[in-house]
Amino acid sequence: MRIDIISVVPELMESPFKTSILKRAMEKGLAEVHFHNIRDWSINKHRQIDDEPYGGGAGMVMMVEPLDKCISELKSQRDYDEIIYLTPDGETLNQRIANTLSIKKNLIFLCGHYKGIDQRVRDLHITKEISIGDYVLTGGELAACVLADSVIRLLPGVLNDEQSALTDSFQDDLLSPPIYTRPEVYKDLAVPKILLSGNFAAIEDWRHDEAVRITKERRPDLLE
Ligand code: ADE
Known part of the structure; x- marks a missing residue:
């Protein structure tokens, strides 16, 4: 381009x-x-x-x-x-x-x-x-x-992980679910247990539900 x-x-x-x-x-x-x-x-x-x-x-x-x-x-x-x-x-x-x-x-x-x-x-x-x-x-x-x-950033090859543009906020009209990295607990705030479960199907469901919840809360217009 x-x-x-x-x-x-x-x-x-x-x-x-x-x-x-x-x-x-x-x-x-x-x-x-x-x-x-x-x-x-x-x-x-x-x-x-x-x-x-x-x-x-x-x-x-x-x-x-x-x-x-x-x-x-x-x-x-x-x-x-x-x-x-x-x-x-x-x-x-x-x-x-x-x-x-x-x-x-x-x-x-x-x-x-x-x-x-x-x-x-x-x-x-x-x-x-x-x-x-x-x-x-x-x-x-x-x-x-x-x-x-x-x-x-959408051109093929620009982002390292080809997936990451596809899972952006807005790409599917949903905002992003919460994300975490180490440590597991910080100042009494723990990472949701599901993310440590290793059950990737359940994690995907949780992420989707969280994305819908946050979108409803902040940008209900995107769901119309
Ligand atoms: N030029 C000045 N304000 C602008 C805006 N909001 N978007 C695009 N171009 C602009």
């Missing part, structure tokens, strides 16, 4: 891809992430990429020309499955969306800043708009990292 991320502050997104599991995914050649600074496509010597909104109002708007030039250049180099704009106005990210994107080959993530992007960029290029939640960030960069992480 290849992800091209377009931003005014690409340096904000460097470390997540240079650390831990995402770094290993890059090194193994399972995912490539390329950053593009919108200022490299600005149309004047001041490297301007934003301007005042027509009709007045607070905040600046990201201009159509630099974004159109940048996206058009990328599109001339390969076919993209989706061109995604990260914005609080988008569809809220969930595991289903991450699963769907994880089988794509080439993606563009466009990070918004200021008040947003000129509508004509959306009309010309954007195929999907995604929000990571009902709150407003300073820009789309952190949202792009969240989206990339949720997708890349």
